[in-house]
Amino acid sequence: MKKALVAAAAAAIFATLSSGVSAQSLTVGFSQIGSESGWRAAETTVTKQEAEKRGVTLKFADAQQKQENQIKAIRGFIAQGVDAILIAPVVATGWDAVLKEAKEENIPVILLDREIESPKDLYLTAVTSDQVFEGKVAGEWLAKEVGSKDCKVVELQGTTGSSPAINRKKGFEEGIKAATNIKIVRSQTGDFTRTKGKEVMESFIKAEGGGKDICAVYAHNDDMAVGAIQAIKEAGLKPGTDIKVVSIDAVPDIFQAMAKGEANATVELTPNMAGPAFDALDAYLKDKKEPKKWIQTESKLYTQADDPMKVYEAKKGLGY
């Protein structure tokens, strides 16, 4: 009986939608992992902004790193009869049951930032960045930047064995494959932190003839790059000129370094996963257009030419 009622309600919603009411009356539930990093906080802020821009009512649930909280939140969203659900899944497995419940109620589910190991028909689409591609953009930038000059690169890897570390390394190697003049001479883990990034860079500089032989440092995230920049400065070299600095993530602090000419380029891991998700949802609800199962976010390259201070000001308030 209850199910029939809900089904009727769902049918009614679809009827109103198809009769031309725009997405303005949409209510969307968003189950966020938590706020473990600055990037995650920025993603939450941007998602709220994107919802507001589109007139979508966003119901937000913070799972504090626990899958059980996310599943509870999703069940809550289903009971409230939301029009769609966004999930940033904390782990890759264990979602089948709750996704089936959402599917039975005809509520489309969109994954943000991470993918899961469930049958693909259980969700509408996944909006994520391509970590291999991020590394490739960084590598290609460097190849173009140095031209035909010989270039020894040192690499600061992320936490050993983590997927961004593996993928961003792989991507960078693909990016510089064509340029035989570029060689990665040293590669160590900096655990994605500033302290370790600085410590590892110090030892690289000592191991490579006082740093004069190093032409560029590639860091798997901006925090390690910020640490490396300090190490380069303390060794009496000029970061950005003597040793080029390229990294990934595009957090606000790296733009400050770029404005001072101490960092050269960063590849953005955009916190705006919700924008493309809402676009796909709109198209789906309005025209019944099934989106692709994977929507890749843009991995935008920022250099010193992109007015770094302006980007810094724009990003500062996002909660990074």
Next chain:
Amino acid sequence: MHVITRRLRRLAPQLIALAIILGVISLVAPGFLTVSVQNGRLYGSLIDILVRAAPVALLTVGMTLVIATRGIDLSIGAVIAICGAVAASLITEGYSLPVVIAISLGVGIACGLWNGVLVAILDIQPIIATLILMVAGRGIAQLITEGVILTFNDDTFSALGSGAFAGIPIPIYLWLGTALIVGLLMRRTALGFLIEATGINRRAASLAGVRARFLIFAAYAISGLCAAIAGMIVTADIRGADANNAGLWLELDAILAVVVGGTSLNGGRFSITASLIGALIIQSINTGILVSGFPPEFNLIIKAGIIIIVLTLQSPAVMTLLGFMKFSRRRETLTHGTKEATR
């Protein structure tokens, strides 16, 4: 003279281990041992070891005392994060350097006293008592930094982490100075002796008139103070307070340094100098791995392997074996000698 040889004999296993490790690294990475002067300051991998060892060395000073009282302090990594966050937030609010340092040290001592209350007064087991602050501490630090890496631009404060005085980096002064003051306090007064008595048998010490409760309090307070200094160095070094990562797992490195230094986790006799050499051994391994150029997948295995070797060589079983071999050799020469004489 006799005192010096006796002390050297106590420190011999640690010193030999350190020398062997430095020797092996210099074989793998040529130029490892060269120290030069650059921009008016000492420069080289050996200097890096002394600078980078600062946080663990400072923690080790406090940890040695705590372990000597038969306790353990798991919270110091989190105390680093708290004190770093306090220092960074005070600096961004424009307080002067002495105020920042005084308040940060005060917060560190307060953290230590909290542990002291739990251990000395409530008699909670140290490992559990300090686990509370270990878990809660990072949360407190995150509350202070509001979950972001709190960065600042203050050249005088950041000198604590990356500055130099008379060519020698300031962190080296800080940890050597702290160790010297605490060491003199322990060995030039009866404090060290009384702490050892407390660690060996608290009840007996109390009955003999030792104020064991006060001494345990003091040990945890000093541990908190050392962690506060370490916290400021770590924060000044990267010009920012990273509540998630500052001092992460350093308490374990400090415990390891104390054990490598030959102080028993069962409390009692302790040597701050030996613990500090232990800290230098750990940092030499870390820096050595970085300059050697091995892929990062090997880092932890190499570190664990070397530490197993060092600990095995110091283990009571091997010591007994060595003693036995020496003894039997002496007896051999003795019997040999008597045979010669009778002939």
